[in-house]
Amino acid sequence: MTVPVLSLKDITKVYGRGDAEVRALRGVSLSVERGDYVAIMGASGSGKSTLMNILGCLDVPTSGRYHIDGTDVGSLDERRLAVLRNRKIGFVFQSFNLIPRMSALANVELPMAYGGVGAADRRARALAALEQVGLSDRVRHEPNELSGGQQQRVAVARALVTAPALLLADEPTGNLDTASTEDVLGILDGLSASGRTIVIITHEDDVAAHTKRVIRLVDGQIIEDRRQAPVDGLPPRMPEVIA
Amino acid sequence: MSRLEILRFALRGLAANKLRSFLTTLGILIGVAAVILLVAFGEGASQSIQQSIQRLGANTLTISASFAGGGGGAGGGRVSAGQNAGPRTQARSLTLEDARALTDREQVPSVRSVSPVVTANSATAVHEGASHPIAQLVGTYPSYFEATNKPVESGTYFVNDDVIAARKVMVIGRTVAEGLFGTADPVGKPVSVSGVPFTVIGVLKESGSTGMQDADDVAIVPLPAVQQSLTGFGALGSIIVQATGADATDSAQAEVTAVLNQRHGITPTGTADYRILNQATLQETVSSTIGIFTALLGAVAAISLLVGGIGITNIMLVTVTERTREIGIRKAIGAPRSAILGQFLLEATVLSLVGGLVGVAIAFAGTRFTIAGISPVLVPSSIALALGVSVGIGLFFGGYPANRAAKLRPIEALRHE
Ligand SMILES: Nc1ncnc2c1ncn2[C@@H]1O[C@H](COP(=O)(O)OP(=O)(O)OP(=O)(O)O)[C@@H](O)[C@H]1O
């Protein structure tokens, strides 16, 4: 068996201290294979975002071990962690998090700038990524000139432009209407079909229905891990879209 | 991630808030320009005053009659022989005999030459219809030229024979030469001063005027010639004594004082009826005064530079706080700490460097103007210092907020509102 893209063992996260102590994660163990498409569901406050931030190396767990692509994240120093975030992970936020006063193109180019990709190559790949999310006609627009759905598509383009091993999305459709939600999910389905590993957080069963596997969190613990499609197959809603 | 790339990010960050960047730069600009300009003015003032003093001649004492009495009074380097108090005997003016007494090798060994001087003010010289009011018509001895550092450029000096014979010959300054003769050669030409005919025998080398008085608007003639025709054989205006060397001025002053006290009947407690201006003492006093003055100016300017620096810190703190979320996003997509640190450090450095360079340019432009008769003189070290300090301020004061930004964990930065 190949090395899993993600592998968590007994991850816990405690916020605060004393009376204010919150145990957001209470021992989460999880393994995600290459090509899987996972939805993490659960009630508000169940620890989904906390888990996602740890997966994206934006935060550090209180205890437990975490490997990405076989690399032990806990053993990395600040500089290597930055490289890891840059090369292996693409993160899509619920609140888009584009950099203001920078064009869509510049926003998508940014991770490659930090990754040391040459200017011409960078431009070509950013344009290709924007085309992939259907925004070729909006490359010069700044975030405040784009609709929420368009901003989120720019954010997806930014996350996938470095061809990361892992695409993480924390409620990517939480702020979007149905049509935009369908746009974004269509893009994610396409990425999954092309073999990308994706983990998304969602509240909505409709969104979860697009994925191959659904994990349910309650009070910082996994209480259900259900597979709805094989890892190496197409995402379950894909055929419908094609048909 | 290349340096150029980080610089581009920094410039973009600055451009995003143009007015703020401009105002911050302005603070540094004013500080740097003020430091350089004020120091340049101090230096200019110092040089111009030193020049005026040097024009008194090297190692000279100027003795002049003092009827004011009672010591004190303004003026650096003025030294009264015999201090105040005590009843004054009848005040006597300086005479040719006083001057002769000072040539006594035994009593005044430190004196090299003695030049009695009378000055006729506002004498008008005429040559073939052209007339020029000579600011200073000096009657003296040949030693005057050397003592007061006035070399002849064309023609000759007058000599002792001319003095004995009271010949009506004249050495004129550049301003007088131009006033009377234009571009023609004045040597050998006749000039009449208040109806008295003189012959020009030499033209002084231009000494260059600084500030108030034109040192080239002068004519020098043998002492008796001017006494006979213009001033009469009365008191001398002053006596210029040249010491044998730079280290002999003080002893020369003591010797001269002793001789004159004796001749004028001044008791050790009495008030002298003459005063001695010692060029060396004057120069020291003036240069130390100006040094303090320049240092004060520089300090005031340095404070404004510091205030400019605090402005940069302030702006960088605001910028970093305001853009914490942006920093979080950048870190989340893989910006290393060095890139974040570099970007904000560069923003601060560009602000201070641009401010500093424009400040230097403005200071350069400013030093072309002459203000109150003082032409500023750029001091290169002040430019280096001001620029160095402004960039240092950028790095140092920008470094703190930049480092704070770079150290944030991505999630902390992202949660910042
Ligand atoms: N920075 C923090 N400091 C203290 N407690 C926190 C912090 N972040 C989250 N928590 C707590 O941790 C628990 C899990 O939060 P988390 O954001 O992971 O929930 P979630 O499942 O993403 O909820 P939602 O669906 O509303 O986004 C919550 O009880 C929350 O109050």
Ligand SMILES: [Mg+2]
């Ligand atoms: Mg959440």
